[in-house]
Structures are given as structure tokens and as C-alpha cells.
Amino acid sequence: xxxxxxxxxxxxxxxxxxxxxxxxxxxxxxxxxxxxxxxxxxxxxxxxxxxxxxxxxxxxxxxxxxxxxxxxxxxxxxxxxxxxxxxxxxxxxxxxxxxxxxxxxxxxxxxxxxxxxxxxxxxxxxxxxxxxxxxxxxxxxxxxxxxxxxxxxxxxxxxxxxxxxxxxxxxxxxxxxxxxxxxxxxxxxxxxxxxxxxxxxxxxxxxxxxxxxxxxxxxxxxxxxxxxxxxxxxxxxxxxxxxxxxxxxxxxxxxxxxxxxxxxxxxxxxxxxxxxxxxxxxxxxxxxxxxxxxxxxxxxxxxxxxxxxxxxxxxxxxxxxxxxxxxxxxxxxxxxxxxxxxxxxxxxxxxxxxxxxxxxxxxxxxxxxxxxxxxxxxxxxxxxxxxxxxxxxxxxxxxxxxxxxxxxxxxxxxxxxxxxxxxxxxxx
Numbered sequence: 001x002x003x004x005x006x007x008x009x010x011x012x013x014x015x016x017x018x019x020x021x022x023x024x025x026x027x028x029x030x031x032x033x034x035x036x037x038x039x040x041x042x043x044x045x046x047x048x049x050x051x052x053x054x055x056x057x058x059x060x061x062x063x064x065x066x067x068x069x070x071x072x073x074x075x076x077x078x079x080x081x082x083x084x085x086x087x088x089x090x091x092x093x094x095x096x097x098x099x100x101x102x103x104x105x106x107x108x109x110x111x112x113x114x115x116x117x118x119x120x121x122x123x124x125x126x127x128x129x130x131x132x133x134x135x136x137x138x139x140x141x142x143x144x145x146x147x148x149x150x151x152x153x154x155x156x157x158x159x160x161x162x163x164x165x166x167x168x169x170x171x172x173x174x175x176x177x178x179x180x181x182x183x184x185x186x187x188x189x190x191x192x193x194x195x196x197x198x199x200x201x202x203x204x205x206x207x208x209x210x211x212x213x214x215x216x217x218x219x220x221x222x223x224x225x226x227x228x229x230x231x232x233x234x235x236x237x238x239x240x241x242x243x244x245x246x247x248x249x250x251x252x253x254x255x256x257x258x259x260x261x262x263x264x265x266x267x268x269x270x271x272x273x274x275x276x277x278x279x280x281x282x283x284x285x286x287x288x289x290x291x292x293x294x295x296x297x298x299x300x301x302x303x304x305x306x307x308x309x310x311x312x313x314x315x316x317x318x319x320x321x322x323x324x325x326x327x328x329x330x331x332x333x334x335x336x337x338x339x340x341x342x343x344x345x346x347x348x349x350x351x352x353x354x355x356x357x358x359x360x361x362x363x364x365x366x367x368x369x370x371x372x373x374x375x376x377x378x379x380x381x382x383x384x385x386x387x388x389x390x391x392x393x394x395x396x397x398x399x400x401x402x403x404x405x406x407x408x409x410x411x412x413x414x415x416x417x418x419x420x421x422x423x424x425x426x427x428x
Contacts (some may be wrong), residue, residue, distance in 0.1 A: 013149055014109055015099040016077050020118050023095035031085055031291035033058040034261040039139055046141040048076050053143030055136040059128050060308055061118055068146040074098050105235060106150055106341050112157035114167060119315055121167040124200050126157060156336030165325040174208035176311040177285050181253055184304055186282055192216040194251035197258040201287055205255050210234040218247055220374030228399045240256045257287035263294040270297045276307045298416045300334035363395045
């Protein structure tokens with residue numbers, strides 16, 4: 001970032017987060033938020049002293065708190081995050097990153113544009129962040145600064161995706177999953193896949209898998225009607241989660257990605273499935289955070305269990321060509337950050353000017369009321385006016401005079417020079 005860092009004395013913007021770059025899935029899932037708990041979590045976070053605005057972004061690869069407030073609030077936010085998830089204070093502090101002001105804005109644009117994703121350029125995260133921002137709006141926990149930062153970030157991310165090749169032919173998680181399945185089974189022609197969930201990731205998996213000449217695809221979801229609706233678009237069959245134990249033995253590939261806060265397939269279910277398959281191997285991929293498949297299942301023979309983190313190596317091998325696009329993206333992001341900086345500076349200046357104007361008007365109104373009282377009592381109008389002007393000048397210059405004397409005593413030449421420039425138009 002270099003020259004893009006700066007500080008404001010009163011209000012600041014912060015990000016406190018954990019991601020695939022700082023922690024493995026076993027830790028990330030401990031700090032993830034279930035979708036149904038987010039409204040309550042936002043209200044709770046907004047009540048932390050010093051926090052004036054907040055948003056929570058929680059995806060498979062990251063959990064991030066975006067905050068607006070007065071320093072110091074990062075420690076309080078970290079304590080809240082641990083307490084909300086019933087963790088010991090500071091238990092995962094070493095995995096958390098803290099960003100402020102320009103660095104916070106820079107990071108947010110990278111996240112929304114897909115430049116910070118495990119799959120560089122993946123498009124899903126933009127929609128996820130927009131949903132988080134909308135939820136914060138609905139819960140009335142955004143202040144003007146945080147709201148404007150997100151609006152600038154969305155605009156910057158849109159420019160990144162439209163003006164660079166970062167999102168062109170993305171190496172998606174479903175693509176990486178298929179590559180991994182090919183490495184294990186070779187041809188997939190005679191295999192069947194079970195997709196668990198019905199969200200955007202599972203829909204993407206259905207798109208890729210339906211083009212891979214599999215023998216069949218089944219989709220299972222908590223809502224069977226939603227599963228059948230999605231399955232109908234891909235020539236698949238739809239089912240409820242209550243049919244999982246019957247479905248598992250019939251499928252060679254199992255991909256799970258739901259919003260469930262706990263595992264929905266345990267080790268025993270896979271053990272039974274493998275027994276009924278007469279030990280024919282199964283490939284299972286858990287794309288969920290928290291995980292949908294009990295990690296203990298990985299100890300079973302003939303079950304190849306992978307998590308979202310295991311796809312990283314496959315993805316990295318296919319992303320070298322994005323280096324040039326990434327540099328173009330960084331240039332665009334830095335330009336958007338500078339634009340946001342200008343807005344923040346204008347906000348601070350406007351706030352200061354409004355405060356000065358209110359104070360001057362208050363002093364004027366008080367002295368005018370005193371002058372009217374004196375005139376009504378029959379005092380000499382000329383004397384009243386002279387006294388009014390003298391007292392108004394003294395009141396308006398009292399504070400600045402004291403601070404200028406203090407600056408002179410401490411040899412603060414920068415402040416003295418600024419005073420001459422702004423008040424006398426006489427630079428030294």
C-alpha cells in the first residue's frame with residue numbers, strides 16, 4: 001500500500017478477520033457465523049462500547065468484522081468475537097488480522113473483486129458481501145462512513161472485474177473438485193455424484209458435473225422441493241436430507257456445501273455406505289465451513305475425504321496466468337482507495353467547519369440576546385454595540401489564542417505556520 005496509509009484523529013474504519021490465508025479450516029469453522037444467527041450477532045456487536053457501525057462477512061474462506069468507531073475498539077471486537085463463539089479470550093488471536101483505514105478499504109475491494117479469494121477471481125464472494133452489507137442495513141447498524149466505504153468498494157470491485165482479466169475463465173472450486181476426482185478415479189463416465197445443498201456453490205457444481213458425462217447426479221437438500229427444482233434443471237434427481245443414508249451407497253462422489261452449523265454426515269454413515277458398496281472407494285469433498293462431514297470419516301479405508309483447503313494446491317497451479325491481471329487489479333484498487341480517502345478528508349473538514357459555525361452562531365446569539373436586553377433597559381445604543389463587538393471578538397478568539405501561545409512556548413512551527421496561512425493569509 002505504501003503511500004496510501006493515513007490516520008484520522010477522531011473516527012476510524014477497521015477490519016478484524018480470519019481467512020484461508022491465516023488459519024486452517026479447523027480454526028475458521030470455530031469462528032464462522034451461521035446465517036440465521038447474523039441478525040442477532042450484528043445487534044450484539046453494535047452494542048459494544050466505541051463501535052458506531054458494523055458489518056459481519058462470513059463465508060467458507062473468511063470471517064471478517066468491518067467496524068467504524070473511535071480507537072481503541074479492536075481489542076473489544078476481538079473479545080466480543082471470542083465470547084460470541086464461546087471461546088477462551090484471545091484463543092485464536094494469533095490467526096486474526098487487523099486493518100485500519102486505507103488498508104481496510106484496500107482489503108475490502110480485494111475481497112469483493114475476488115482478488116483475495118483462494119480461487120482468484122471467483123464471483124460468488126461479491127454476492128455474499130453484498131448480502132452482508134444489506135443485512136447490516138436492515139439491522140440499522142451501519143453508520144455513514146462504513147456505508148460509504150462499502151459503496152466505494154463495490155464500485156472499485158466492479159471496475160476490477162470489468163477492466164481486467166481477473167474473473168475471466170475462473171478456476172472455480174467445482175472445476176478443482178473435478179480435477180481431484182479425475183486424479184483418483186481416472187474416467188468419471190460410470191460414476192454417480194451426490195450434491196448436498198442447494199446454494200450457489202452446489203449450483204455451480206451441478207453445472208460443471210452435468211457437463212462431465214457422469215452416469216448420474218442426485219441433489220439432496222433440507223428443503224426437498226428446492227432440491228427437486230434445482231435437479232430438474234440438470235436432469236438430476238432431488239431428495240430430502242432424510243434420505244442421505246440410502247443415497248450414500250449409490251454414489252461415488254459426494255460434495256457437501258450447506259449452511260448447517262454442524263456435521264450432517266458422520267463416520268458411521270460412511271462406514272455403512274462403504275460396506276454396502278463392497279469396499280468400492282468413495283470420493284467426498286466438504287466445501288462447507290463449519291464442516292458438513294465429520295472429519296473422523298477421513299480415517300476410513302476406501303474413503304478419500306477432502307476439505308476446501310485441500311483444493312488450494314490444484315487451484316494455485318492454474319492461476320499463474322492471472323499475475324498480470326492481478327497487478328492491473330491492484331492499480332485500480334489503489335485508485336479507488338485514494339478516491340475514498342478524499343471523501344473521508346472532506347467529511348472530516350465538513351464536520352470541523354460545521355462545528356466552528358455552530359459555535360460561532362451560538363456565541364453570537366447569546367451576545368445578541370444580552371444586547372437586546374440592554375437596549376430595552378435604555379442603555380446607550382452605541383455603547384451596547386461596541387460592547388457586543390468587543391465581547392464577540394474575544395469569545396471567538398479565546399480558544400485559538402490560548403493554543404497559539406502554547407504552540408509558541410513549545411516551538412510548534414508547523415502549527416504557527418498553519419495559523420498564519422489560514423487566519424492571516426500570511427505564510428512565513
